[in-house]
Amino acid sequence: xxxxxxxxxxxxxxxxxxxxxxxxxxxxxxxxxxxxxxxxxxxxxxxxxxxxxxxxxxxxxxxxxxxxxxxxxxxxxxxxxxxxxxxxxxxxxxxxxxxxxxxxxxxxxxxxxxxxxxxxxxxxxxxxxxxxxxxxxxxxxxxxxxxxxxxxxxxxxxxxxxxxxxxxxxxxxxxxxxxxxxxxxxxxxxxxxxxxxxxxxxxxxxxxxxxxxxxxxxxxxxxxxxxxxxxxxxxxxxxxxxxxxxxxxxxxxxxxxxxxxxxxxxxxxxx
Ligand code: AMP
Numbered sequence: 001x002x003x004x005x006x007x008x009x010x011x012x013x014x015x016x017x018x019x020x021x022x023x024x025x026x027x028x029x030x031x032x033x034x035x036x037x038x039x040x041x042x043x044x045x046x047x048x049x050x051x052x053x054x055x056x057x058x059x060x061x062x063x064x065x066x067x068x069x070x071x072x073x074x075x076x077x078x079x080x081x082x083x084x085x086x087x088x089x090x091x092x093x094x095x096x097x098x099x100x101x102x103x104x105x106x107x108x109x110x111x112x113x114x115x116x117x118x119x120x121x122x123x124x125x126x127x128x129x130x131x132x133x134x135x136x137x138x139x140x141x142x143x144x145x146x147x148x149x150x151x152x153x154x155x156x157x158x159x160x161x162x163x164x165x166x167x168x169x170x171x172x173x174x175x176x177x178x179x180x181x182x183x184x185x186x187x188x189x190x191x192x193x194x195x196x197x198x199x200x201x202x203x204x205x206x207x208x209x210x211x212x213x214x215x216x217x218x219x220x221x222x223x224x225x226x227x228x229x230x231x232x233x234x235x236x237x238x239x240x241x242x243x244x245x246x247x248x249x250x251x252x253x254x255x256x257x258x259x260x261x262x263x264x265x266x267x268x269x270x271x
Pocket of ligand 1: 019022027028030031137139140141142165166167168169175176177178
């Protein structure tokens with residue numbers, strides 16, 4: 001076996017892999033810690049993948065804090081950090097682009113970010129080839145990404161198990177994200193509205209509501225009260241197939257994307 005993890009795998013050690021785009025925060029940290037608990041070896045990658053950004057998206061503004069990230073990971077005692085360059089990842093002549101098809105890319109972020117999940121699938125499969133880990137650690141924060149990657153790994157028989165970790169939030173409920181640091185102080189104050197609204201929707205379900213329109217209307221109403229937030233989508237779906245859920249039941253995934261201060265935020269809740 002080749003790959004970054006080969007020496008450890010040959011020695012019979014399981015290797016956990018946490019792919020990131022850097023600007024690390026406590027959300028990433030929880031993935032790293034989970035991997036550290038479950039494997040003797042943890043490898044983290046930091047790579048802002050141009051393939052997954054659309055031409056009008058925030059690739060150039062995406063925060064890059066490599067020095068801080070490396071010292072953060074040193075404290076966490078990970079065995080290796082992989083920081084490839086664009087040339088390492090996509091050298092001249094690179095000719096592969098995976099295409100994700102079917103119901104997993106029919107809704108949620110996919111219609112608003114054409115090609116995004118193809119770019120994500122391509123880079124993650126490439127990173128898995130370079131690292132060759134035993135397990136792949138992903139965050140529920142990007143629920144659609146986690147569902148898609150789980151399916152891609154099964155479809156391609158990559159023999160890597162995915163582990164999906166819960167969303168890590170700030171004390172006021174805002175889901176941690178590298179993009180949060182681009183919010184203005186006012187935006188940062190308003191941003192927890194998204195999770196407050198999702199929780200209000202969950203409360204309705206806890207009290208027996210099963211109609212999708214009612215639950216989504218409640219969530220949408222709370223968000224629209226904040227004039228600065230522009231909701232992009234709000235959908236209730238099956239958590240595995242991501243097919244629209246007309247009746248909400250325990251386990252249904254309610255997910256949204258919204259713009260605030262020109263920053264695109266995503267969040268979700270399992271009701
Ligand atoms: P990113 O650097 O944004 O590409 O994220 C790298 C990994 O960290 C992905 O699997 C994300 O889902 C996960 N992640 C990012 N933010 C959070 C969070 N707040 N809670 C849990 N996982 C997260």
